[in-house]
Amino acid sequence: MEKSAEKEFAQARAALAAEDTQSALAFIEKALRLRDTPEWYSYLGYCIARQRGQHRKGLELCQASLAVEPDNPMHFLNLGRVHLNKGDKTKALQIWREGLAKGECPELRQQLERLGKRNRPPLSILARSNPVNRYLGVLLTRLGLR
Numbered sequence: 390m391e392k393s394a395e396k397e398f399a400q401a402r403a404a405l406a407a408e409d410t411q412s413a414l415a416f417i418e419k420a421l422r423l424r425d426t427p428e429w430y431s432y433l434g435y436c437i438a439r440q441r442g443q444h445r446k447g448l449e450l451c452q453a454s455l456a457v458e459p460d461n462p463m464h465f466l467n468l469g470r471v472h473l474n475k476g477d478k479t480k481a482l483q484i485w486r487e488g489l490a491k492g493e494c495p496e497l498r499q500q501l502e503r504l505g506k507r508n509r510p511p512l513s514i515l516a517r518s519n520p521v522n523r524y525l526g527v528l529l530t531r532l533g534l535r
Contacts, residue, residue: 402432434454444474468484469481472484
């Protein structure tokens with residue numbers, strides 16, 4: 390039983406790495422029927438939020454996992470992912486930074502690097518929020534010149 394649950398969870402992580410949350414959700418649900426762990430509930434929360442759009446339930450599962458294991462950086466990763474999926478980038482970045490303070494996690498660092506950096510505005514004499522700067526930045530990015 391124990392090995393089967395671990396195998397299901399390993400398949401879920403592989404599916405998540407391939408951006409296949411539907412398969413990951415099925416594997417995690419199978420694994421949780423065999424064994425309960427807070428980390429797996431954290432992943433379940435992320436998958437439910439992403440696949441079914443149930444952000445409130447996803448947040449609840451991730452926060453409950455975090456309450457049980459407050460030093461596990463993977464809970465911070467999944468909680469941040471749920472916030473990002475919900476559209477709250479600021480909260481996601483804050484949670485990922487908190488997670489890195491608890492312990493080193495390459496996936497957390499990767500998420501922060503991917504989302505945390507901003508390019509310089511195309512026209513530095515204008516404010517970053519200026520519509521000319523914003524649209525020029527989008528255009529340059531789409532053309533691959535940035």
